Amino acid sequence: MKSAYLIEMTIFRDYARQLIALGILVSACIGLGMQTPLAMPATLTCMFFMMSAMGLAAYDQLNHWELFRLTLPLSRKDIVLGRYAAIVTFGLIGMVVGVVVALVIMTVVATIGLPGEVGEAFAWEADMPGVMSVVTCFTLLIGAVVSSVVTPIYFRLGQTRATQILPTIIVLLFVIPVVILGNSGMLDGGIPGMELLSGALEALDTPMGMVVGCVILVALSAVALCISAAISLKLYEKREL
Amino acid sequence: MHAMAPDIETTDDLLIEAHGLTKHYDGFSLQGVDLAVAEGEVVGFIGQNGAGKSTTIRALLGLFPTDGGTSQVLGCESSALSRTEGARVKEEIGVVFDAISFPEHLKIADIGRIYARAYTNWDARRFARIAKDLGLDAKKTVKSLSRGMGMKLSLACALSHNARLLILDEATAGLDPMARDEILDQLRDFVAEPGHAILMSSHITSDLERIADRIVCIDNGRIVFDLPKDVITDEMGIARCRVADLEKIANTGIIPDAELRYLRHDYGIDVLVPDRFAFAENFPEIAVDRMTIDDYMTLTLKGGAR
Numbered sequence: 001m002k003s004a005y006l007i008e009m010t011i012f013r014d015y016a017r018q019l020i021a022l023g024i025l026v027s028a029c030i031g032l033g034m035q036t037p038l039a040m041p042a043t044l045t046c047m048f049f050m051m052s053a054m055g056l057a058a059y060d061q062l063n064h065w066e067l068f069r070l071t072l073p074l075s076r077k078d079i080v081l082g083r084y085a086a087i088v089t090f091g092l093i094g095m096v097v098g099v100v101v102a103l104v105i106m107t108v109v110a111t112i113g114l115p116g117e118v119g120e121a122f123a124w125e126a127d128m129p130g131v132m133s134v135v136t137c138f139t140l141l142i143g144a145v146v147s148s149v150v151t152p153i154y155f156r157l158g159q160t161r162a163t164q165i166l167p168t169i170i171v172l173l174f175v176i177p178v179v180i181l182g183n184s185g186m187l188d189g190g191i192p193g194m195e196l197l198s199g200a201l202e203a204l205d206t207p208m209g210m211v212v213g214c215v216i217l218v219a220l221s222a223v224a225l226c227i228s229a230a231i232s233l234k235l236y237e238k239r240e241l
Numbered sequence: 242m243h244a245m246a247p248d249i250e251t252t253d254d255l256l257i258e259a260h261g262l263t264k265h266y267d268g269f270s271l272q273g274v275d276l277a278v279a280e281g282e283v284v285g286f287i288g289q290n291g292a293g294k295s296t297t298i299r300a301l302l303g304l305f306p307t308d309g310g311t312s313q314v315l316g317c318e319s320s321a322l323s324r325t326e327g328a329r330v331k332e333e334i335g336v337v338f339d340a341i342s343f344p345e346h347l348k349i350a351d352i353g354r355i356y357a358r359a360y361t362n363w364d365a366r367r368f369a370r371i372a373k374d375l376g377l378d379a380k381k382t383v384k385s386l387s388r389g390m391g392m393k394l395s396l397a398c399a400l401s402h403n404a405r406l407l408i409l410d411e412a413t414a415g416l417d418p419m420a421r422d423e424i425l426d427q428l429r430d431f432v433a434e435p436g437h438a439i440l441m442s443s444h445i446t447s448d449l450e451r452i453a454d455r456i457v458c459i460d461n462g463r464i465v466f467d468l469p470k471d472v473i474t475d476e477m478g479i480a481r482c483r484v485a486d487l488e489k490i491a492n493t494g495i496i497p498d499a500e501l502r503y504l505r506h507d508y509g510i511d512v513l514v515p516d517r518f519a520f521a522e523n524f525p526e527i528a529v530d531r532m533t534i535d536d537y538m539t540l541t542l543k544g545g546a547r
Binding site for chain 1: 299302303304305306323324325327328329330331332334336338340341342343344345346347351354355356358359360361383
């Protein structure tokens with residue numbers, strides 16, 4: 001698996017560098033536009049998870065690399081696990097870069113004493129690290145779930161065919177349920193356990209709640225990726241290349 | 242057919258061994274392919290486009306499940322090559338496909354890194370030397386390489402991880418004659434080492450005449466002949482006859498009816514002669530040329546039989 005992982009990292013390295021530059025720019029714009037530094041690590045974390053899952057799948061089909069790769073001393077299992085390890089690595093790189101960039105911008109804003117709403121929004125506050133951690137971990141979960149959904153489909157169908165049906169799958173899985181829930185009024189108290197969820201969200205305001213929240217979000221991300229990897233292993237084992 | 246694939250016996254010397262390999266697709270099937278490559282051999286694998294050469298090679302490499310038959314490469318079931326228990330066997334197999342197979346944004350130096358990560362026996366110095374000999378600049382990207390240079394890169398990789406077996410699918414396609422000479426020299430050196438062998442599919446049969454020990458031809462998913470190359474090129478001949486000569490040759494019985502194959506032209510008829518020296522003694526008035534692999538394949542696949 002280590003070989004497959006390192007190969008993935010080599011292949012994605014140049015694109016990742018471009019992605020970091022682009023991500024910093026995009027996240028800075030979003031952060032300034034939304035007037036909160038929280039948006040920066042959130043954007044980069046989510047972006048890196050999704051882009052690495054999609055980008056690595058795109059490289060598979062260049063010059064039939066996917067086929068040739070199996071002539072190297074790698075098993076299909078190595079390839080699947082190497083892919084997930086690479087996605088997680090790039091996702092975490094995005095998270096770290098996002099946090100660092102947000103802290104740098106906040107420091108710069110504080111140092112130069114930027115006036116106005118932007119200056120206020122980017123001012124250092126004591127609870128900022130905790131809130132930033134929770135928000136970033138939440139986007140880690142979003143990125144991990146999206147990667148977990150798309151990666152098995154890429155492994156089963158290949159990037160070209162998967163790209164044709166992924167928009168439909170994304171709409172079915174992520175958009176329609178939200179629309180149905182929103183229009184049904186269930187979010188206003190109709191769903192069993194909503195009170196528990198509200199209580200959990202309130203608990204996130206406490207330091208201990210934030211720590212527990214972050215652990216739960218990271219754990220859920222790991223579970224999603226593990227389930228997805230298990231599905232990918234099954235699907236890729238039977239794939240005819 | 243003149244020479245059906247001989248029965249393949251299981252021996253320790255065989256680096257590739259396939260029995261009754263079968264795979265069905267819509268409109269095409271591999272039909273009971275038998276193939277063997279022994280230590281020290283260069284086996285030329287020929288056939289028309291779409292005959293099943295690449296499919297056979299991919300089946301041997303375990304890139305898809307087959308519908309029947311068995312195959313082993315370096316003693317490992319092909320189906321296990323992509324599994325954890327068989328993946329390490331591929332350390333000793335060098336593979337080149339008919340087109341460059343690396344993501345195009347990578348530099349040649351990156352390809353070296355990828356191989357170094359994949360193969361424990363990767364010889365970076367050898368790769369650098371071969372790449373230099375073949376005119377490959379480490380800073381160039383795959384996308385900037387011509388087809389010929391891309392094939393050189395693939396061959397340089399296959400020759401740089403101490404493989405025992407090379408499986409080359411149209412690996413010399415796109416190479417200029419001088420580059421082909423260099424590569425054929427490298428392949429000769431490779432197979433001269435103990436325990437090594439090459440399976441090489443090619444449409445450039447002149448390359449196979451220079452390097453192959455045995456020629457295996459596939460047509461429409463079936464092996465149609467499997468013969469030592471010298472039998473084709475040194476013993477066989479092609480008689481340039483008039484139409485009337487065909488009956489005369491047939492009536493003498495010098496060529497068994499089952500082996501008598503011919504190809505009509507506007508200007509006469511070409512007849513496959515299993516032993517051109519014996520034929521020349523019996524029919525001194527009929528010109529007999531040396532048989533080439535192309536001639537033999539054409540007569541076998543397209544020629545008429547009595």
